[in-house]
Amino acid sequence: MSESSGSTLRVRLDLAYDGTAFSGWATQPGLRTVQGELSAALATVLRAPQPVQLTVAGRTDAGVHARGQVAHLDVDRAAWDALPGRSDREPGEALVSRLAGVLPSDVVVSRAEPAPDGFDARFSALERRYLYRIADPGAERDPLRRNDTVWWRKSLDVHAMDEASQALVGLRDFAAFCKQREGATTIRTLLDYSWRRLPDGVLVSTVRADAFCHSMVRSLVGAVVPVGEGRRRPEWPRDLQARAVRASEIHVMPAHGLSLEEVVYPAEADLADRALATRARREHS
Amino acid sequence: MSESSGSTLRVRLDLAYDGTAFSGWATQPGLRTVQGELSAALATVLRAPQPVQLTVAGRTDAGVHARGQVAHLDVDRAAWDALPGRSDREPGEALVSRLAGVLPSDVVVSRAEPAPDGFDARFSALERRYLYRIADPGAERDPLRRNDTVWWRKSLDVHAMDEASQALVGLRDFAAFCKQREGATTIRTLLDYSWRRLPDGVLVSTVRADAFCHSMVRSLVGAVVPVGEGRRRPEWPRDLQARAVRASEIHVMPAHGLSLEEVVYPAEADLADRALATRARREHS
Numbered sequence: 001m002s003e004s005s006g007s008t009l010r011v012r013l014d015l016a017y018d019g020t021a022f023s024g025w026a027t028q029p030g031l032r033t034v035q036g037e038l039s040a041a042l043a044t045v046l047r048a049p050q051p052v053q054l055t056v057a058g059r060t061d062a063g064v065h066a067r068g069q070v071a072h073l074d075v076d077r078a079a080w081d082a083l084p085g086r087s088d089r090e091p092g093e094a095l096v097s098r099l100a101g102v103l104p105s106d107v108v109v110s111r112a113e114p115a116p117d118g119f120d121a122r123f124s125a126l127e128r129r130y131l132y133r134i135a136d137p138g139a140e141r142d143p144l145r146r147n148d149t150v151w152w153r154k155s156l157d158v159h160a161m162d163e164a165s166q167a168l169v170g171l172r173d174f175a176a177f178c179k180q181r182e183g184a185t186t187i188r189t190l191l192d193y194s195w196r197r198l199p200d201g202v203l204v205s206t207v208r209a210d211a212f213c214h215s216m217v218r219s220l221v222g223a224v225v226p227v228g229e230g231r232r233r234p235e236w237p238r239d240l241q242a243r244a245v246r247a248s249e250i251h252v253m254p255a256h257g258l259s260l261e262e263v264v265y266p267a268e269a270d271l272a273d274r275a276l277a278t279r280a281r282r283e284h285s
Numbered sequence: 286m287s288e289s290s291g292s293t294l295r296v297r298l299d300l301a302y303d304g305t306a307f308s309g310w311a312t313q314p315g316l317r318t319v320q321g322e323l324s325a326a327l328a329t330v331l332r333a334p335q336p337v338q339l340t341v342a343g344r345t346d347a348g349v350h351a352r353g354q355v356a357h358l359d360v361d362r363a364a365w366d367a368l369p370g371r372s373d374r375e376p377g378e379a380l381v382s383r384l385a386g387v388l389p390s391d392v393v394v395s396r397a398e399p400a401p402d403g404f405d406a407r408f409s410a411l412e413r414r415y416l417y418r419i420a421d422p423g424a425e426r427d428p429l430r431r432n433d434t435v436w437w438r439k440s441l442d443v444h445a446m447d448e449a450s451q452a453l454v455g456l457r458d459f460a461a462f463c464k465q466r467e468g469a470t471t472i473r474t475l476l477d478y479s480w481r482r483l484p485d486g487v488l489v490s491t492v493r494a495d496a497f498c499h500s501m502v503r504s505l506v507g508a509v510v511p512v513g514e515g516r517r518r519p520e521w522p523r524d525l526q527a528r529a530v531r532a533s534e535i536h537v538m539p540a541h542g543l544s545l546e547e548v549v550y551p552a553e554a555d556l557a558d559r560a561l562a563t564r565a566r567r568e569h570s
Contacts (some may be wrong), residue, residue, distance in 0.1 A: 018428040108426045143303040
């Protein structure tokens with residue numbers, strides 16, 4: 001764990017990406033990933049000898065988007081101070097501007113600034129908010145949104161879906177909705193899970209939790225879509241939740257409807273405590 | 286001019302497309318166009334021996350999008366009646382469904398139905414509504430919307446732009462904003478031209494007129510952006526409008542910020558009269 005010290009500075013990055021052409025966040029040999037592109041761009045801009053180490057709040061899967069992703073990196077103080085060159089900009093502003101010139105158009109870093117003491121993009125986070133978009137026959141099918149909206153053939157009852165979703169909210173074991181992982185807890189606090197129709201008819205879900213296990217949002221959506229279709233009762237997802245193992249009846253929904261919208265952090269004074277508490281509770285978020 | 290007759294039926298199509306990968310609406314040899322793709326798809330579905338003739342409300346340029354485009358075609362009645370096959374669907378529903386199976390994902394036909402008597406997608410139209418999107422530094426730069434939003438480096442004063450835009454509304458000669466065309470009038474009725482910021486900070490313009498000359502919307506936007514930047518006074522676009530020829534100082538804005546959102550037609554009884562009146566007034570819309 002590297003914290004801010006005399007020679008390095010921890011920097012928080014806020015970023016967004018269109019996940020369509022990425023094999024997810026995490027670097028994988030031979031594949032195009034967000035982390036890979038961003039690390040390489042940072043190395044170029046910071047003149048680092050090798051790809052820059054990044055820690056991210058939400059490790060999104062292949063095809064998943066982000067509008068409110070947060071990451072951190074530790075930067076050599078001299079390199080940080082040198083960023084503005086002869087301009088009178090702040091180093092963070094200069095970094096954003098230079099990254100824009102180097103990054104591909106499907107990744108945008110909107111902000112870069114020194115992180116408060118104790119900040120860890122992953123372990124300090126209090127909650128993550130995701131959004132899922134579905135266009136059923138009652139919605140406009142906008143080809144301009146085909147990359148972040150799932151087109152569904154059957155009509156969906158948004159009220160039934162919303163009712164079924166609300167019943168899942170709370171501090172519970174989400175094993176039924178998680179890909180099992182050795183030694184990792186599946187207990188999470190689901191803070192909000194709701195469905196509504198936008199004016200253009202597109203169904204949008206908001207899903208907030210302290211953290212998510214792997215494929216959890218896409219499983220939560222997959223559990224209520226059959227309710228929206230009328231094939232399952234609104235109580236069905238809640239019944240599944242009572243199980244201690246993954247529910248194989250749940251169809252995990254496509255990645256491209258999903259977007260990480262926001263990561264919430266505590267006030268500055270509570271950052272380090274939060275990170276310690278999170279680490280103690282689970283090794284993987 | 287082919288109208289509905291005993292053996293053919295005029296069909297209205299409502300459609301949307303992502304213009305990014307198209308060289309505009311109109312068929313051009315060797316280029317990928319919306320008309321080209323749609324004509325070919327219709328020929329396949331209707332089992333027509335050759336590409337189907339289409340008449341469109343707004344002939345969009347390369348890169349311009351549409352969410353509310355309207356076109357018409359004349360279909361052999363026997364082919365129309367055969368569309369449902371053994372299903373109990375309406376022929377229009379069957380056509381929409383079959384086109385969805387044949388068209389590429391960047392074109393969506395949302396509705397197909399028999400047009401009322403006297404309907405002409407181009408000449409019956411009362412008005413067209415366009416939308417233009419710009420993200421300046423005060424807006425979120427959403428990479429998922431990079432194909433229909435222009436990213437602008439300088440901050441824009443939306444109130445100054447709105448004021449300058451409103452001053453252009455009315456029945457006027459728009460020669461300053463038009464690419465000249467021999468023998469074609471540049472007099473149009475601009476019904477609405479306004480600017481506002483969406484909650485995410487993106488600047489959106491609504492532009493409505495009875496019809497538009499070539500590149501008119503992109504020129505209208507180009508005339509007020511310098512006002513938003515503070516480089517020109519809010520009266521500048523209105524002063525340009527007083528000229529009888531194209532204003533070369535206007536920077537025509539990029540195509541990808543523009544989308545045709547809606548085409549408005551008169552009530553059924555007035556359709557044929559409207560088409561006759563439009564034809565009499567101008568040969569090209």
